[in-house]
Amino acid sequence: MFNNPVRPEPHKILKIIPQTKLEWTFRIENNIPVKHGQFMQLSIPKVGEAPISLSGFGKGYADFTIRRVGKVTDRLFSMKEGDYIFLRGCYGNGWPFEKLKDKNVVVIAGGTGVSPVKSLIDELFDRSDYAKEIYLIFGFKNSNSILFKDELEKWKKAGYFHVVYTLDNEKYSGWQVGMVTNFIKNIPFESFKGNYECLVVGPPVMMRFVGKELIVNSVPEDKIWMSFERKMSCAVGKCGHCRIDETYVCLDGPIFNYTIGKKLVD
Structure with a gap:
């Protein structure tokens, strides 16, 4: 398969953890190598894309703690566990x-x-x-x-x-x-x-x-x-x-x- 660094791929939402009324943590399936402090691009087809830093990760998943602000996050907050979102990355250098x-x-x-x-x-x-x-x-x-x-x-x-x-x-x-x-x-x-x-x-x-x-x-x-x-x-x-x-x-x-x-x- 052609490795396109800007092509989003579908990933399942495994868990949604409300932190506050405006911030939720989305646990998304992920096997892409990541580092502390890096970010990924989350996108929803026909809606848009947003860069989000990782708030956690482990075997088979990555956590993104997201504030509801704008059309992409509005749509994301209407999604449920089991739905799919698109990811690309990881990007950035990360913490030393x-x-x-x-x-x-x-x-x-x-x-x-x-x-x-x-x-x-x-x-x-x-x-x-x-x-x-x-x-x-x-x-x-x-x-x-x-x-x-x-x-x-x-x-x-x-x-x-x-x-x-x-x-x-x-x-x-x-x-x-x-x-x-x-x-x-x-x-x-x-x-x-x-x-x-x-x-x-x-x-x-x-x-x-x-x-x-x-x-x-x-x-x-x-x-x-x-x-x-x-x-x-x-x-x-x-x-x-x-x-x-x-x-x-x-x-x-x-x-x-x-x-x-x-x-x-x-």
Whole structure:
């Protein structure tokens, strides 16, 4: 069979897991090799196509946590388990998982930005001897927008996980109140003696301020990795929709070291 990198193939929806009123996780059959932080193109014939990061994967499946916004996701949210959706990919470079070996790992994520880093955290949880201590700072707008509640509680109970979960302006049992940037100063970077990496993902404004706050706390730029969320179309560097200056997010990213990512300003 001719291997066409832009040809979608049908895949069955195995399971649908509501996270919030607007975000659902779709577990879709998949045997395509994937990496943490990569994305695939989901399409519905005669409706359209959308690039979606993986929120999890395992033998025979891939998870996509999707917000209902636009005609493609509207139609997707009307589908049922057993229906078929079209996929192509995987695309992108993914998180530098191999760099996390035997290091302390700091993950700072906001809102739906938790999705592109969830599979990586799942593996760090399952492989407790891979990295050292894990520090999570996750922020959501309010209690109705919290994703992956079961997983958040599971990670919180792990002895080598140090977590801060926060809501912007709402009090919620066991959670902090405030922006994620407020809690960066509490991470013991000096005690790491340079043996750490920071992963950041979320809305562009959030990532900008998180990057600045990490620098204020003496984190070297090359220790910071960011996932750039940007509307893509072809995913193979042909259409130019994701081009920023001379950089194609779909080909060169979506994960960038801060030494490069700080320059990617629209």
